[in-house]
Amino acid sequence: MMFGKLYWEKVALRAQSIEDLRQAASRYLPRVMFDFYDGGAEDECTLRGNREAFTRLRLRPRVLVNVEKVSTTQLIFGAPAGMPVAIAPTGGGGYGRRTTDVALAKAAAHFGLPYTLSTSATASIERIAREAPGRHWFQAYILKDRELLNRLIDRARDADYEALMITVDLPVGGKRERDLRNGFRTPFRMGWKIALDGMRHPRWTLGVALRGFPSPENLLELDRSMNTVNGAMTSVGKSYDPSFDWDRLKEIRDKWPRRLIVKGVVRGDDAAELVKMGCDAIVVSNHGGRQLDGGIATMDALPDVLGGVAGRIPVFVDGGVRRGVDVLKACAAGASGVLVGRATLYGALAAGEPGAMRSLSILKDELDRSMRLCGMRDLSTVNGDLLATVSEHFGAGGHRARSLDSAVNFT
Numbered sequence: 001m002m003f004g005k006l007y008w009e010k011v012a013l014r015a016q017s018i019e020d021l022r023q024a025a026s027r028y029l030p031r032v033m034f035d036f037y038d039g040g041a042e043d044e045c046t047l048r049g050n051r052e053a054f055t056r057l058r059l060r061p062r063v064l065v066n067v068e069k070v071s072t073t074q075l076i077f078g079a080p081a082g083m084p085v086a087i088a089p090t091g092g093g094g095y096g097r098r099t100t101d102v103a104l105a106k107a108a109a110h111f112g113l114p115y116t117l118s119t120s121a122t123a124s125i126e127r128i129a130r131e132a133p134g135r136h137w138f139q140a141y142i143l144k145d146r147e148l149l150n151r152l153i154d155r156a157r158d159a160d161y162e163a164l165m166i167t168v169d170l171p172v173g174g175k176r177e178r179d180l181r182n183g184f185r186t187p188f189r190m191g192w193k194i195a196l197d198g199m200r201h202p203r204w205t206l207g208v209a210l211r212g213f214p215s216p217e218n219l220l221e222l223d224r225s226m227n228t229v230n231g232a233m234t235s236v237g238k239s240y241d242p243s244f245d246w247d248r249l250k251e252i253r254d255k256w257p258r259r260l261i262v263k264g265v266v267r268g269d270d271a272a273e274l275v276k277m278g279c280d281a282i283v284v285s286n287h288g289g290r291q292l293d294g295g296i297a298t299m300d301a302l303p304d305v306l307g308g309v310a311g312r313i314p315v316f317v318d319g320g321v322r323r324g325v326d327v328l329k330a331c332a333a334g335a336s337g338v339l340v341g342r343a344t345l346y347g348a349l350a351a352g353e354p355g356a357m358r359s360l361s362i363l364k365d366e367l368d369r370s371m372r373l374c375g376m377r378d379l380s381t382v383n384g385d386l387l388a389t390v391s392e393h394f395g396a397g398g399h400r401a402r403s404l405d406s407a408v409n410f411t
Contacts, residue, residue, distance in 0.1 A: 008028060008203075008350060008351040008352070009355075011024045012024065012347060012350055012354045012355040012357075012358045015350075015358055015362070016362070017323075018323070018343045018346060018347075018362060018363070021346040021347040021355060021359055021362075022038070022342075022346040024346070024350035024351065025037070025096070025346045025349040025350040026038070028201060028349065029201060029204055029349060030198050030201045030204060030205070032179075032183065032184050032194050033095065033096050033184075033204070034096075035179065035182055036092070036096075036178075036179055036184055037096060037346075037349065039178035040174075040288065040289035041175055041177075041289060041290055041293040042174075042175055042293035043293055044289060044293065045293050045294055046286055046292065046295045046297065047288065048289075049289070049300075050286070050288070050289055050297050050298055050319035050320030051322065052297065053299035053320060054299055054320050054322075054323075054326045057299070057333070057387055058388035059325070059328075059329070059332075059374055059388065060385070060386060061373055061374040061375055061386075062376070062386075063375060065376075067371070067377055069377065070368055070371050070376070070377055070378070071377070071378040071379070072084075072364060072368055072379065074336075074337060076336070076337060077163070077280070081111075081112050081113050081114065081135075081337075082111040082112040082113055082364065083113070083327065083363070083364055084327060084330075084331055084335075084336065084338065084379060085113050085338055085339070085340055085360075085363065086108075086113055086115070086137070086339050086340075087104055087107075087108045087113060087116055087340060087341075087344055088116055088339035088341035089116040089117065089121070089139035089167075089341070090104075090121075090341050090345045091119070091120030091216075092121075093345060093348065093349070094122025094213075096204075097204075097352060098122070098207070098211065100122070100348045100349060100352070101117065101121045101122055101123035101128065102123055102127070102132055102353075103352045103353035103355070104348050104356050105123075105134065105136070106132045106134075106353055107347075107348075107356035107357045107359075108132075109133060109134030110357060111360050112134075112135075113134075113360070114134075114135040114137050114162070114163070115128070115136055115137070116139050116165055116339070117136065117137070117139065117218075118139050118141075119138075119140055119218055120218070121218065122215065123217060124217035124218055125138060125156055125159050125161070128159075129159040135162055136159070136161045136162065137161060137162065137164070137261065138153075138163075138165065139166075139167060139263070140152060140153060140156075140164060140252075141167055141170065141240060142166070142240065142248070143239045144239050144240070144241045145239065148219075148221055150255070152218060153255065153256060155218075157256070157257070162258060162259060163259035163260070163261050164258065165261040165262075165263050165283070166260065167287075168244070168249070168263065168264040169264030169265075169285065169291060170240055170264070170287065170291060171240060171242035171244065172240060173240065174287070174290050174291035174292065249277065253278055253279065260279050260281075261279070261283060261316075262274050262279050262281075262282055263282075263283035263318075263339075264283070264285050264286075265283070265284055265285070266285075266295065266296050266298070266304075266305065267301070267304060268304035268305055268306075271304075271305045271308035271315075272308035272309070275310075275313055280314075281313055281314040281316065282314075282315050282316070283315075283316045283318055283339055284298045284301050284302050284305050284317040284335075285298060285318045285319060285339070286298055286319055288318070288319050288341055298320065299320070302334065303333070303334070306335075314337075316335060316337050317330050317338055318338060318339035318340070321338050321339075321340050321363075323363070323366050324364065324367030324369065324370055325366060325367070325370040326338070327363065327367050328367060328371060328382065328386075329387065331379055332383060332384060332385075332387050333384065334383075334384065340359075340363070343363065344359045344360060346359065347359030347360075374386060
């Protein structure tokens, strides 16, 4: 086991890109588990669209700028972060590697970034606070059991989490066909295809055989069967509250005394209403393409949301971030920063904490390098003038504007 750990740590350290870490995770995990993390809903159009929206954007570097010293530091809620990045909530990470949630939290703390703990994580609110001191946000799925939801929020407050994140784009779960084709259903059954694939990934399989699947520690009250992966997935999937509405969100706003972040917004009119309600930040998100297929890509939705917010609160964006230059593009387009989910999850799944550290190191190095190549000494000077645009897209400051250069295209 120690040899295997050292091997995967060396793999992580050799990785030169997030894609390298993704490939390492795919080698470590059986296909049924890798696809659970990697896949999206139905035809995965939105999953691909998030990435394509970043690749369509082009940069217009400034030259003859002294970039000997460059700072990637950005203020997030008034406190400095090592870069304009927070770790997005990713549920069920411990099913791929038991240490995933704590590894991500520790890596985030090392880089001075906020870490968002998912309701369905396999580490508890208190465990993260105890084992990975740093900036913590708690992401709450809206459960039918309102008393349990209230207790989770109270626990996050008592553990001194600085922000509560409410996910509003999940009234029901999406149809993820990779999981269905792989036999990843609830209740979970170890069919012959899964068992055969597990033999090709012995370290993961041996770990599960010896220790089983971890439990979603924040949800043990939900059902007595939650101590198994079958019970966890079945119970949580049936417990989302499709009746959640503006009035219920206002109740949470009134109850929570600290920063309130709303994740899952892609419309400017919704964003404007959230500002009126007193929300402190918005995450432009389509759940990484895992729920509604055919939904707008997040970078394409960003200008409309920025227009609705009109500079009154921070706006973050997630989905498709795989390079440090993507962080720069998002900031140039007007975002206050990005949330990264799969990008860091791949590293943690491949090699635990060293893999999570490597993923953030790659992103930070690429962001630093991209800023130097674009003639940007710090992020305060980054705006829409850096982007090559087509008409009616991003302009100076990240708002809609006419084209700066009609010869530029989005291919």
